[in-house]
C-alpha cells in the first residue's frame with residue numbers, strides 16, 4: 736500500500752515522545768542516486784534545540800548506513816504503520832553490506848530535494864545534520880550503561896539534525 740504524502744508544517748507532527756521511537760521504530764535512510772542504505776532505529780528523539788526543531792539519532796560505528804549518513808548532509812527518518820513491522824524488523828536484522836535489503840524488503844525509495852525516503856512511510860522527517868559526536872565512556876555518569884550497552888566498545892555516534900520538512904500520509 737502506498738500513500739499520498741503531503742508536505743506539512745512541523746507543527747502538524749504529533750506523537751507520544753517516549754513511545755515514538757521505542758515502540759514504533761523508524762527507518763534512517765541516507766544516500767544519493769548512486770546508492771542508498773537504510774536501517775531500523777528505536778533509540779532517538781525529536782525536540783527543540785538551538786531555535787530549531789531537531790531529531791536525535793544514535794548510530795553504532797559498524798552500521799553500513801553510517802557511511803551513507805556521514806557522506807551526505809541530509810537523511811530521512813521515516814515512521815510506518817504497524818503493517819510494516821516485519822519489513823522494519825528485517826531491515827534492522829540484515830546489513831546492506833551483505834544483501835540488497837531494500838529491494839528484498841519490497842519498500843520503494845523516492846527522493847525529495849535529493850534526500851531518500853520510503854513511499855510507504857506514514858510520516859517522513861527530512862533531516863539536515865547539525866552536529867555529530869561519538870559518545871564517550873568517560874562522559875557516562877551511570878557506569879552500568881557502558882558496561883551493559885557498550886561491552887563491544889562500539890559507542891554510538893549521536894547526530895543532532897534540523898528537521899527541514901515533514902511529509903505525512905493523507906488519512
Ligand SMILES: Cc1cc2nc3c(=O)[nH]c(=O)nc-3n(C[C@H](O)[C@H](O)[C@H](O)COP(=O)(O)O)c2cc1C
Pocket residue numbers: 760772773774775776777778779793794795797798799800801823824826827828829830831832891
Ligand atoms: C528494533 C530495532 C532497533 C534498532 N535501533 C538501532 C539504533 O537505534 N541504533 C543502531 O545503531 N542500530 C539499531 N538497530 C540495529 C540496526 O538496525 C541493524 O544493525 C541493521 O542491520 C544495520 O544495517 P546496515 O548495516 O545496513 O546499516 C536496531 C535494530 C532493530 C531491529
